[in-house]
Amino acid sequence: MGKVCKASEPARVVDSFHDSFHLQNDFIRARIDRESGGLASLSAIDERDNRLSQRLVYVNEFSGRDDDLQAIHARMVADEIQVVHHSAIRQTILSCGWLLDEQQGQCGRYEQCFELWHGARHLDVRIT
DSSP states (O other), rough: OOOOOOOOOOOOOOOTTTEEEEEOOOEEEEEEETTOOOOEEEEEEEEEEEEEOOOOOEEEOOOOOOGGOOOOOEEEEEEEEEEEOSSSSSEEEEEEEEOTTTTOEEEEEEEEEEEEEETOOEOOOOOO
């Protein structure tokens, strides 16, 4: 397993698993998937159960009616995942990539910023 922070330690980025990046503080642990760049799991430090996962989808042909939404099966593929800030106060991971359809065509581009502050009980996520 990745490094576990003691209650007195600041939040830190843990990159010891081969398939993901981890952000962790005294209260929560977030795992960012290396392949997709999405949030693979969010859990409390003292629990093993996943509370939240996240994946972006592509919706085509929106006419304004709820029953007209057509989701295209697209998968997230990360071009780059980088730790852009790491200090005792906060750490930030940025993931950038593409949404690819079943024929590997590009449906859209994404950029996600995951930020965890020391002592926070929530993970900040910004998607553009």
